Amino acid sequence: MYAFTYHRPTTVRQAVNLLAKNSEAKLLAGGHSLIPVMKLRLGSPGALIDMNKIEGLSGIELKGRSLVIGAMTRHGEVATSQVVKEALPALADLAGMIGDPAVRHRGTIGGAIAHNDPSADYPAAVLGLGATIITSKRRIEADEFFKGMFETALEPDEIITKVSFPLAKKAAYQKFKQPASGFALVGVFVSKRGADIRVAVTGAGASGAFRVTAFEEALKKRFSPKSIEGMTVPATGLNGDIHGSAEYRAHLIAVLARRALAAA
C-alpha cells in the first residue's frame, strides 16, 4: 500500500469539501474494492475519506412506492432486511449473493454503485429496476448513471447519499458466478413495473451493466420466459476471458433471463 492521508468527516458536507480540495482523494465506504486494490499497489489514492462516521447515511426506508436505501447500508443489511424482503425480495436476494458473509458485513450499496465494477451485482439491480441515485448534488436516473467500466456520471466532488428503488410488481435476479472471485460471470435482473419492463445484465458487458432491449420488447406482450424462448443475444461487445468466452456469456444471458422470468 502506498502512503495516503486519512480523513474521517462526520458530515456529507465535510466529505464533499475534502473531495473538492483533494483531487487524489477516494471515498472509503466498505473498502472491499478499494483496500484490495491499494494493497496490491494497483491504486494509490493520495487521500482516503472515511465515510463510516457520517451519521444518517445508512438505513432502509419504504417511502410510498419506493424503497430508499442509504449509501452506507451494508449488503448484509439489505439481504436480511424484513422491509426489503417484503417490498422488493429480488433486491434482498441480490444483496445476499454479493461476495461472502464477511464481505457483506462491510461492503455498501453506495460504494458498489460508485465503483461500477463491470462484474458487480448492484448495477444490474439499479439498471434493472430503473432506480434513482441520490447524491449530494442531485438525482440521477439509472439509465444516465453508468458510463462504462468503473465510470459513472458522478462528478469529482459528488457523493452518493441514497439509492431509491421503485417497487416492481415482479422482479428477480439470477447470477452465474465467476467461480474463483464470486463476482458475476453473468447476472441478469428482470423487472416489471406497469409498462416499464427491464432486463439488465451485469458481468457480461465489456463496458459494464447494460439493458437487453430486444428482450424487453419481446416481454411487453407477456412477462414470461416463453416470450423470449429461442431469442439470443449477440456475443459482440461482450467480455471473454479464461472463465468464459463472449459466446458463452451471450448464451448465459438468455438462459439466466429465462430463469429470472420464471422466478419473478
Place this chain on the structure above:
Amino acid sequence: MPAVSMTVNGKAVTADVDIRTLLVQFLRENLRLTGTHVGCDTSQCGACVVHLDGIAVKSCTTLAVQAEGCTVLTIEGLAAPNGPLHPMQEAFREHHGLQCGFCTPGMVMTAVDMVRRKGNELDEKTIRHELDGNLCRCTGYHNIVKAIAAGARAMKGA
C-alpha cells in the same frame, strides 16, 4: 503516525500506527495476537476473520484506523481466560475439523458469527453456503461442516 485505540479481547489498547496498517497487521504485529492469519491478498481466504463490534469481518481488508473506538474479538479471546473452550472450538477438535490449523481461527470466528445470524440448527447446505468466504486446503470441508453443525447446537446450551 496517528494513534488508534480500540478494545481487543476485552482489553483497551492504544498505539501509534502507520496509516497504512491493516487491522490484521495491528493485531499480529503490534499486539502479537498471531492467531489471526493472512492467507491471501484478495480478501477471499477468510483466515483473517475477526469480530468487529460483534460482526465477522476480514481484518485484512480493514484499516486499523477504521476500528477506532471499536471492539475487536479474535480467536485468542473467544474462550474466557483459563476457562473452558468455546463450544465451537471444542466442536472443531471433536470432529477433526482442522488439519494444518492455518485456516482454523478464521473458520471458527466465521462459524460463531454464522450461528449469531442463522441460529443453532444449521443444515449442511446452509453451512456450505455460508463458508463461501473461507478457504481450507486440507480438510475438503467435510469435517468442518460437521464441526460447525455440532458447535452450533452446543452453543445453544452454552
Place this chain on the structure above:
Amino acid sequence: MSATGIGAAVRRKEDLRFITGKGQYTDDISRPGETRAVFLRSPHAHAKIKRVDTKAAAAMPGVIAVLTGADLAQDKIGNLICGWMIHSKDGSPMKMAPHPAIAANKVCCVGDQVAVVIAETLAEGKDAAEKIKVDYEVLPAVVDAAKAQSAPAIHESAPKNTIYQWHLGDAKAVDAAIKSAKHVTRLDIVNNRLVPNAMEPRVAIAEYDSGTDNLTLWNTTQNPHVARLVISAFVGMAPEHKLRVIAPDVGGGFGSKIFIYPEEVVCLWAARLVGRPVKWTSDRSEAFVADAHGRDHITHAEMAFGEGGKITAIKVKTIANLGAYMSTFSSSVPTYLYATLLSGQYDIPAIYCEVDAVYTNTAPVDAYRGAGRPEATFVVERLVEVGAREEGMDPAELRRKNFIKTFPHQTPVIMNYDAGDYGASLKKALDLADVKGFDKRKRESERAGKLRGLGYSSYIEACGIAPSQAVGSLGCGVGLWESAEVRVNPTGSVEVLTGSHSHGQGHETTFAQLVSERLSIPIENVSVVHGDTDKVQFGMGTYGSRSGAVGMSAVVKALDKVEAKAKKVAAYMMEAAEGDIVFKDGKFTVAGTDKSVAWGDVTLNAYIAHKFAGSQLEPGLKEGAFYDPTNFTFPAGCHICEVEIDPETGNTEIVGWTAVDDFGTVVNPMIVEGQVHGGVAQGIGQALLESAIYNAEGQLVSGSFMDYTMPRAENLPSLKVDTTMTKCPSNPLGIKGCGEAGAIAAPAAVVNAITDAIGSEDLAMPATPPAVWAAIRKAAKMQKAA
C-alpha cells in the same frame, strides 16, 4: 485395541493450540532486530538483464541493503539443484541448467528474482523495490510445452529445451500387442497445471550469530534436514553443523514445501551480510509465481484389448513441462513416480512409456500431492473407462476382469506389488455408491432436465517412499529411509524424535498412539518432537505418504531397542535372567513367576543405575533407529463419483462420492478419513475448478484467488469414506499410507462421470461450466452431422 492405541480415533493432541490461536507458524515468529526482505521479481517471462540500477532504491528510507544476482555470484553462493538424476534413453544425463537464487544475466519466468531489498519495515521494502531500475531485453517466451522442443533454447545447456528423453518398458512387445489387438483405445490427454496453494504462504526467517558463526533458518518446510543438507552441501551457505533449520507449525504443504527455494537461500545470505535477522513472508499473489506448480503433462496414450476385454498393452508418450528451472525433485515426478504406476490395478503384459521433459518460460513444476501418480492414474483410468464404453462393456466388469489377483505381482514397469484385493474395494464401493440404483436416479435427473453420470477410478499408488537402494539405482541423490529416537525419561514419560514432519497430518497424535500402545503408557505421557535439525539428528521429511509406513516403522525399531534395554534393567532389578523377562501390559514379569516390576520402576532404575554392576549395563534409556523400507507400499482402492449436469449452463454438481481405500493398517481412522477428504477435494479441484493458465507472453493469467478457482465448501459434496484392508507385508505395522490417495483417485472418477453424463470423451480438465457446455454442444453437432 486400547482407547489410545493403534486403530483408535483419538482426538488430536495438537489441536488445542490451533483452535485457540496459539499455533506457532513461521510468520508468527518475530526475531529481535528483524528486517524484512522484499523481492523484486521479473515482470517478463523471458528477458536478458542488461543492467540493474539499485542506487535510487538504496537511498530510500529504511533501506538497509539492496542486493542483486551479481552480488550473490560475487559471494560464490551456489545454485539450487535438482537432486534426482535422470538419464535419457541415449544414456546422456539430464540437462540441469543453472538456477541462481537471484537471476544475474537473464530471467526465465515471470516472478524470477532479480533483486532483494532488505529494509526496516515491509512497507519501506516494497517502496524501495519499486525504485530499482532494471533494463531488460525482452526475448520471445516459450509457454506451450508442446512447442518447446521447436523453440529457441531458454538455457544454453539444454538444446531444444529438452531436459531428457526418457523411457521405460518394452517398446517392441507393446507395438506387437497393439498390432494384434482386437481393439485399441486412443486418447489425447492434458493433465492441467495446478498451483498447490497451501493456506499458509511460504516464510523464511534467517538469523546469523557472529559470536558462534551459527546460522538459523525458520522455514515453512516439509523436510528441514534435507533443506539444511542442500543449502549447506550444494549452495555452500554454511557447513552443515553451523546451520540449524527449524520448521515450526507448518500450514499445509502438499509437496510445495518440500523444495529448496531461492528465497530461503537469499535470507540466509542477507542475514549474514547485514548482521540482523531477515524475514521474508510470501504474499499470496507472490506465491502464485514463486511456488513450484504441479502436474502439466501432455499425453497421447493407447490401450490395447484382446478377447473379452483383456488389456494386453499400454503405450504412453508424455511431454512433461518442468518450467523455467529444475526444482528439487522435479525430474523424478514424470518418470519414476509416473510411468512405474501405468499398470494400475491390472495385469498388463506389456507397457511402454516415453517422457520428454522440457523447459518453458513458466514457474518450475515439481511434486504436488500425488506427484506423478495422479497423472498415471488419470491415463490408465480414462483408458479403461473409454475402452469399456467403446467395447460396450460395463466399466466395473472390465476392471474386474483385468485386476491383478495374485501377489506378489511383478509389473512390466519396475514395481512389485506386494498385497492387495482390488475386487474387494470395487465391490464395496459399488454397494456403498448404490450403483444399482443409478439408472433410476438418472431418469429422475432427466425428468428435471439434467444429465447424470457415473465414473469410477480404481487407482493404485506407490507410497512409503522409499527403499534407498531402489531409488539410488534410479538416480535419486539421497536415501529415503527415516530416523527415530525414543527418549524415555526417569519418570517413564517419553519423547519421540522423528525425522518425519507434520504439517497437518497429526503426527503428534498418531506417533504417540503407537508409543502408548506399545509401552502401555497414557498417550498424554508421550511427546512428539520434530521439525528442528538441532533436536532431531536427521530425517528425510514428510511427503509421498511416507510418515506412517516409513517414519513410524523407524519408531517401532527404536521401541524394539528400548524394550530390549528395559528388559535388561528389569532383569537386574529382579535378579533374573534377561531371557526370562516378558514385557506385557506395561509390566516386566519373570516368566512363569508372579515377580514383576512396572514400567515406571524400570525407567527410574535405568537412570539411578544403583543396581547395575560396573560396566555391564549402561545407565539411561534412549534408543535411536534408522528404518529403510524394503519395498514401496501400494495403497489402492476404488472411488466412484456421481455427477449431475445442467446442460444449459454446463455446470457440474457432484452429487455423490464414495471412496473405498485399502491403506493397510489404519492407526487413527479419524485422521485417515480426513486425509481422504482433503485429497479428494484437491482431486475434484483439479478436475472441475483449478488451472494455472499462462498467456502466450508467459503471464500467469490465473495468478490470484480472483482467477484461480480454489475448491470451496459449496463446490464439494459430503463424502462417503470407507476402507478394506490387506496389510502391507513389508513394514512392521502393515501401514500403506493414505495422504495422497484422494488426489490420485479423484480426477479420473470425476471426468469419467462427466463424460458418461454428456456422452462425449472430448473434454479436458478442468471441466468448467463453459468447457462442459462446449463439449455438449460439440457432441450434439457431431451427432447431427452423423
